[in-house]
Amino acid sequence: MPEYNAPLRDTKFVMQELLNCNEHYQHLGYQDATPDMLDAILSEAAKFSENVIAPINATGDKEGCRWENGTVTTPTGFKEAYQQYVEGGWPTLTHRTEFGGQGLPYSLNSHVTEIVAAANNSFSIYPVLSHGASATIEAHGTQEQQAMFMPKLVEGTWTGTMCLTEPQCGTDLGLLRTKAELNEDGTYAITGTKIFISGGEQDLSENIIHIVIARIPGSPEGTRGISLFAVPKFNISASGDIEEKNSVSCGSIEHKMGIHANATCVMNFDGAKGYLIGTANKGLSCMFTFMNAARLNVANEGVASADASFQGALAYAKDRLQMRSLSGVKNPNGPADAIIVHPDVRRMLLTQKSIAEGGRAFVGYLSQLVDSTHAEKKPEIKAIAESKLSLLTPIAKAFLTELGFEATSHGVQVFGGHGFIQEWGMEQLMRDARISMLYEGTTGIQALDLLARKVLGTKGEIMKPFANEVAEFCQQNSTNSEMLAFITPMMKYADDWKKLTENIGNKANERADEIGAASVDYLMYSGYVVLAYFWAKMAKVSLEKIAAGTDDKFYQAKIKTAKFYFDRILPRANGHADCIHSGGISMMAHDEDEFLF
Missing domain, CATH: 1.20.140.10 (Butyryl-CoA Dehydrogenase, subunit A, domain 3)
Known part of the structure; x- marks a missing residue:
């Protein structure tokens, strides 16, 4: 396994020089997010990732997680590493102080998350899902639910999962069968099976809070009848103490292509006690x-x-x-x-x-x-x-x-x-x-979400704020001779992005399948243009640093890499544009029985 070194120089360049995080944090009222605090947190994240979790990445892959009688054991060193992660306060970074968090900005934690994931992808998935679970309860849970779940989730001694997929439905969540029946005490009895649940069972945390979608009997069919529930592995008393085991069990773990050290579980809910999060039948929006x-x-x-x-x-x-x-x-x-x-x-x-x-x-x-x-x-x-x-x-x-x-x-x-x-x-x-x-x-x-629901669904209105930002940047730098190698193609690709959108919309009026036929090429084209924008911005910052007299090769490398991107990577977008222009007729021409082999 290659030796991992956290890219602190580049991370700080992005945060401080490219995105001006110091001014950004002060404007938003994150007074504790000072440059010194930022440096300290990133440095400690680097040490933890390089010295604690990177060394168990390869062994975790070889050992994998082990399932026996409903219990999952993570590979050697993972439990101890997670304990150090919790003791170091890493789960608390961005949570509100009233729940035991440090109240720091999301963006700082995002850069820490990248470092952890690069060092050990399997390890990183456990705490990332806990952040998602706590964010959902914080946004949509009652005060009682927040008091019950948030402190321990924020602390990291409890972890969270996302329970969506079932054997008969993948992305089409309207097909779910898991049901939620009202109990006399106002809780719900959750019954059903969920698959592909990352961290659904493990030996890292004291309790696991499953965020589960289910259907209350009598609810509308499809996605309009989905409700959301918090279902703990162990039931919880009114005072927040762990009680008896809930009716939740891990039926098996998947044998996968990768991320062997992260447990991907089949979870069975057999009348398990769950708490309705938000409003009934509004679970998907939550x-x-x-x-x-x-x-x-x-x-x-x-x-x-x-x-x-x-x-x-x-x-x-x-x-x-x-x-x-x-x-x-x-x-x-x-x-x-x-x-x-x-x-x-x-x-x-x-x-x-x-x-x-x-x-x-x-x-x-x-x-x-x-x-x-x-x-x-x-x-x-x-x-x-x-x-x-x-x-x-x-x-x-x-x-x-x-x-x-x-x-x-x-x-x-x-x-x-x-x-x-x-x-x-x-x-x-x-x-x-x-x-x-x-x-x-x-x-x-x-x-499909990008093209059908967001871009065409808003008749292109959703594109305007970002498109205006790109146009303003290009206009501001259009007379800078050193930037023309980036600005000239940037303007063309951005203009073509708009024309491609209109082209697809016109075709879709005649053949609805044109949206699906164009969607992935459209997303990839969009991605190459967006990344070009950030490379152009990084080139500008680097040119300014050099003009100010720095001889740091870091900035020279940035400019050279930006030129490589514009010369050798950005032109890939043209191939995606050609595919979009060709339309979807040839893609949809085969009858099902013509897929011969």
């Missing part, structure tokens, strides 16, 4: 609090996977000797040159680097928008932040996980045959990354 937070966290997993693989590939490429450079010997004292001198290896490394660093900027930007939705006092500014988040969240989730997986594939390729061997760890990174493209809605689902 659940979106959890799902939207989870989608941003999964986007972060894409960035983390790319960065971890890049670090491993870069170290190997500098050390591995093979052949001579076509442009002349670079290592005269050795039998061959390091493979980093070869153009194709450079192509793969710079692709990984541009994905990881561009994605970090993208997620950092989104996480600051979340800060604004939490703490902005002016309604009009908060509304703009919410609009941008709504547009960009499905892009980030799908695009960054698709590219994150691509980056891990490049990592394997840089190693050649060694990349396919377990002992080097690169194939584990690739296996672990694959799930992120499925979590919280597949790429196709995110693409």
Whole structure:
């Protein structure tokens, strides 16, 4: 397994220099989020990730979780590492102080989450889901429910899960069968089976709070009849103490392609006591609090996977000797040159680097928008932040996980045959990354959400706040000769993005399937344009630093990577545009019995 080093220099660049987090935090009233506090938290996150959870990543993959008679045991070292995670106060970072949290901004925790996920993806999933569960209860639970669940969830001694999927329904949640029958005391008896439940059973926490969707008898069919419930593993007394085991059990754990150290469970609810969260039949809208937070966290997993693989590939490429450079010997004292001198290896490394660093900027930007939705006092500014988040969240989730997986594939390729061997760890990174493209809605689902519901559903109105931001940036830098290499193509791609949207809308008026046929290409095109915007912004900051007299090679590298992205990655968008223009007729032409083999 490659040695992991937290990218603190780049993280601080994104937070402080690109996104001006210090001013952002002060404006929103996060007075404790000072530069010194930020440095201290990031440094400690790096130490914990590098020294505690990265060393158990490979062993966790090999051992996996073990299920026996309904009990799940996590791999060697995970329980102790999670205890250190809790003792270090990491679960409390962004929660409100009245629940025992530190009241720090979401965006700071988002960068910590990336570091943890890059060090050990399986480990990171346990606390991330707990954050989603607590956010859902905080947003939609009663005061009594918050008092019952929040303190321990915030502390981290209890963990949370998301229980949506059932054997007969994946994304189509309207097909769920789990039922919730009213008890005399006002609680509900939850009965049904949920599958693919990450962390549904484990030995890390004292209690597990399952956030479960179910249907109350007599409710409308489909998604209009879904309600949301908090169902604890162990029942809880009025004073908050753990009581007897609830009627919840783990029937089995899945044997998976990757993330072996995270327990993916089949959960059986047999009349388990549950508490209605929010209003009956409004459970899906409440659940979106959890799902939207989870989608941003999964986007972060894409960035983390790319960065971890890049670090491993870069170290190997500098050390591995093979052949001579076509442009002349670079290592005269050795039998061959390091493979980093070869153009194709450079192509793969710079692709990984541009994905990881561009994605970090993208997620950092989104996480600051979340800060604004939490703490902005002016309604009009908060509304703009919410609009941008709504547009960009499905892009980030799908695009960054698709590219994150691509980056891990490049990592394997840089190693050649060694990349396919377990002992080097690169194939584990690739296996672990694959799930992120499925979590919280597949790429196709995110693409339909983006194009059908959000863009076309609002007749393009949802695009305007972000499009205006991009246009303003381009206008402000249109006379800067050093920026023209970025601004000129940026303006063209942004204009084409608008035209593609109109093109799809016109075609959809004649054939509804045109939306589904174009959706993934549309999302990928959008992703490449959005990432170009952040690379252009990073280039501008770096040019300004150099103009001010710094000789830090970090900024030179930023500009060069930005140029690589615009030259070699952004043009991929044109291929997606061509597919969109070709329409969906050939895609839908086959009858079902014509899929021959």
